[in-house]
Amino acid sequence: MICLGIIYDRLRWEEKELSKSADARGLDVNRVDAKTISLDSDWSSTDTQDKFGNIVLQRCISYFRGLHTTAFLESKGLKVINSMDVALTCGNKLLTTLKLEKANVPTPRTLFSFTAEGAIESLQTIGYPAVLKPVTGSWGRMVVKLNDKETAQAMIEMRSKIEGPLNQIFYIQEMVDRPPRDIRTIVAGDKIVASIYRHASPGEWRTNVSIGGKGDICKVTSELEDVVLRAADTVGGGLLGVDAMESENGILIHEINNTVEFKGAASVCGVDIANEIISYILAQNRR
Amino acid sequence: MPDDVVVGEIITCPDCGSDFEIFSIHKKEIEIKPAETVGEDWGE
Known part of the structure; x- marks a missing residue:
């Protein structure tokens, strides 16, 4: 029997659904809490498989915790x-942007600075309004629309005072003229599993479901399919949530999530996304 | 407490709004501990 390890640090609805689907497909499920593990460099590949499983699904919310546990497991020969590499890129917006740009996948223009002074310089170049984002994190957290220089100076100064090296990286993106919605597409390998619009709630420009955004079925056009699958392939492929915007020049990819949440998409689309993910994992295990 | 609650799941206290993690389940006895607070690197 195949043992699927699911590594988590906060068990969400998604991890429970994935466990149920895997169980229903006859897999042995081993849920591992990354907060409690102690990894030993002396472990053999067999030792590691015994503790985690034959194939591992990485579902940690903490970017660095997930990244480092994956590094360990891959070093022991496990398929994660x-x-x-995919997690490293997708968990960092700067690295994602660079990969998309290099592969000519349409993405918003973005400037990067590493001091408050540099950030103000970037804003003078890109103009107002602009969007300031942290390089890590999700759910619209600390994503700020900067309407003018006065607001920008205040926000940049506040950000520069927050401790931690990541807060000293200023990721400043053009404000794309788009409808008050974006598109979340869930991809498994080279297959689109589900796609939804995320409509911003009244009085809010951010579309994240966690801050009130509402989902609605999105018909996958040939353009959306092409750009989304190219974006997914560019970052290395796998199980991904690709976020796109509809600009006047076409679809732009602005973020790719590698531990994608899908509760909202599942309820809107009526697709058994967890089961689709398990199918993808089983196909990977046969490779 | 939901019937299908499992170890690792987060529950929110309806009175104070604090998050707790299910630490262990033994028959009808459920142990909880304060959940981790949101980290700078948390995301999907």
Whole structure:
């Protein structure tokens, strides 16, 4: 029997659904709390498989915790979905942007600075309004629309005072003229599993479901399919949530999530996303 | 407490709004501990 390890640090609805689907498909499920593990460099590949499973689904919310546990497991020869390279890229917006740009996948223009002074310089270049984002994190947290220089100076100063090296990386993106919605597409390998619009709630420009955004079925056009699958492939493929915007120049990819949440998409689309993910994992295990 | 609650799941206290993690389940006895607070690197 195949043992699927699911590594988590906060058990969400998604991890429970994945466990149920895997169980229903006859897999042995081993849920591992990453907060409690102690990894030993002396372990053999067999030792590691015994503790985690034959194939591992990485579902940690903490970017660095997930990244480093994946690095360990891959070093012991285990197949981890998603891979460390994919996680490294997708968990960092700067690295994602660079990969998309290099592969000519349409993405918003973005400037990067590493001091408050540099950030103000970036804003003078890109103009107002602009969007300031942290390089790590999700759910719209600390994503700020900067309407003018006065607001920008205040926000940049506040950000620069927050401790931690990541807060000294200023990721400043053009404000794309788009409808008050974006598109979340869930991809498994080269297959689109589900796609939804995320409508911003009244008085809010951010579309994240966690801050009130509402889901609605999105018909996958040939353009959306092409751009989304190219974006997924560019970051290394796997199980991904690709976020797109509809600009006047076409679809733009602005974020790719590698431990994608899908409760909202599942309820809107009526697709058994957890089961689709398990199918993808089983296909990967046969490779 | 939901019937299908499992170890690792987060529950929110309806009175104070604090998050707790299910630490262990033994028959009808459920142990909880304060959940981790949101980290700078948390995301999907």
